[in-house]
Every structure is written in structure tokens, then in C-alpha cells.
Amino acid sequence: MSQAEIEAALKAAFDQCIAANCPLTEVQKQILLQVAQRLSSTAEETANSEGTNPLDELTAQERLALLEFVKEQESLNQPWKIQLLNDWLNNTNSGAVQFIRDRYGLQWLNLVQPSHLAEYFERLSAELKLKVGDRIEVSNGLWEWIQEDGPCSQMWVSCTVIRVEERQENYSSCIIRFDNGIEYEIQGIYDWNRYNWRWPSG
Template identity: 85%
Template sequence: MSKAEIEAALKAAFDQCNAANCPLTEVQKQILLQVAQRLSSTSGEMVNSEGNPLDELSAEERLALLEFVREQESLNQPWKMQLLNDWLNNTNSGSVQFIRDRYGLQWLNTVEPAHLAEYFERFEDEIKLKAGDRIEVSNGLWEWIQEDGPCSQMWVPCTVISVAERQDDFSSCIIRFDNGTEYEIQGIYDWNRYNWRWLS
């Protein structure tokens, strides 16, 4: 599709939104136009051919983005689409809100799967725990947490006592809370990865 055809198709969609009494803001329209133009490009060239755009992020931002991408992929959802939906609906993107606030759509469009793959290998090494590490764990490990339920998410500091590394999804670790209680976390790098974080 040519640029004119894309703009015409999107204008028709914007008109339908208006007719349905659900008009888009100018920012939302601009985001959709830019994404559609990017997707229609057939050049195949990366926008940022001089290095990895993830290099521009701080270590904390990069880690937050990689965790977000992994979480979305585990849910079989395209991570960029989730961010764009948040932006279009003016919804906070949580730990990756910084992308919208500081980097924007133009930067997001430069991130390619190869850029992520380069950092995922390093990311795997960064999240490995060892005895003596201080982390925080979510009470979601032992309580049912619901967004509007009686139990809200809390983070509790603890120390890693031992880690049992396995090749499958059953790596685990034992932690000790400051009161001396010990707890074993199964799937520490997989299904329970989102229930612990480094102690800041």
C-alpha cells in the first residue's frame, strides 16, 4: 500500500470511530499512522542500523523491558502491540511506562527481534541467583492476590540460602526471611520469576 492509501484507510477508520461515538485523540491517530506506515514498509531495512537501540537504556530499564517482553511472549501476545494498546487507551504500562515517557514511538519502532535476542542471552546470566543474594519476594507466592481483592501485593526482603539449578523448568531456591523462616520457591526462573526481584 502506498502512503496515500494507508492514510485514506486510516481516515475511514477514524470516521467510523467518530460515528460509533468513540473518537480517537490526535495523539492516538498519529500513533496509528506511524505504525501503519512502518508495517507497510517493504524495504526490510532496520531503522537503526548503527547498533542496538537497547544500548540507550539504563540497566534497570533494559531489565524491565526484557522481563516485559518475556511475560508477553509467555502469554502469546505481541509485546509491541500491548504497549501500543496501552498508549492508545492512555493506560499506564507499569514497569515499561518509561518507554512512552522518555523514548516514544520512534524509538520503539527501531527495536527488532535481533536486538532483543542479543540482550536475552546476557539477561539470562543477569537473573541467576546464588547463595547470599538479597532479594524481595511477593506474597503472591503464598497468597491469592487479586487486583480488587482483600489481599494486596506486598514485597518482603529475604536472603537466598541455596539454589538448585536444573536444565528443565524446575530450578528452585530456598530463601530465609529476616525473622528466620525459610521457604522454597519452585520455578524460580520460569513461572515464579515475576514473584521476586532484586532488593534495591
């Protein structure tokens, strides 16, 4: 995160404090800006000296949650780091990415650069691509309404991909065949229905 991005995030937080009728003093603002500047410099030096991707430190689940959060924020034209910083400054839970605050903190967050995210987005894109003949498991959430406390619970069923269609640049669908011969089309296979299929675990 650049110094300008940090200052923009902090200024947005300062404005939120004013809106919440809890304005910070000028001294408090200066202290926060100086601390952020020191953290930014330290993080940049660490990233440059190590040359590693900070996303490597995350578990596979954490990495996927972060990438989905980044994609969602970018689709809303909101800088994802600023959203996290605003959550932290307002002591708001960040949902699926709360682990960043709890386990990794601001210094780790400052290490993450667009190139690090791009590396994993590229890997994820390659891992997600389905081919005819692939065996996957699909959730009954595709054809049933599932609720945590409802009568239908989530089940996973094995099937084979028999066709993949790229209809638009960011839209794909596929047709699967269950072992009993029934075929089913899954639209938005990489988008809104991504949570309803997975690679076989065994």
C-alpha cells in the same frame, strides 16, 4: 517493527476506533499510515547505520521492565509492539513500560528488533543463574502476606544457596539456608518467585 506489523497495529487501532463509535475517516487513516511508513523507514536506516542495540539506552530497571513485558505478551501470543501501539492510540497507560511512550517514543520503538531483545534475554538468563554457594537476599514475601498498607512490610534477608534443581525445561527451584541454619525451598526461582530474591546490594 516491519511495515506489515505497523499496518496491522494501525488497522487493529482503526477497528477499535470503530468499536468505540469514533471511526476515523479514510483521509485520517491514510495520513497515519504514511507517517508510520516514514518513521519505519527512518528507524530502519538509523538502526542499520549505527549497528547498536537500542536497549543499551535504557536504564537497568527500564530494560528489565521491558523484557518482562515482552515475555508476558509473548506468553499470551500477543505481539508486544502492537500492544504498546494500541495503548498509545487509545491513550491507555502501559503500566511498567509507560516510560517508553513518555521518554523514548515511536521512533525508538521502531528501532527495537527481535535480535536486540534476544541479546538481552541471553544476558539476563546468564545473570540470573544461581549456583551453590551464591549469597542472595530473599523477601519475606515468600512466607508472609505483604500489603502496602498492612502490618507486614517487605524485608530482605541474606541467605546462601545450598542446592539448585532444574526439574523441567522452564522450571527451577532452589534451597537456601539462612544464617540461623533454617533451610527453605523456593520454587519457580526464575519464574513467579523472581521478584522475591535479588543479588546483595553491597
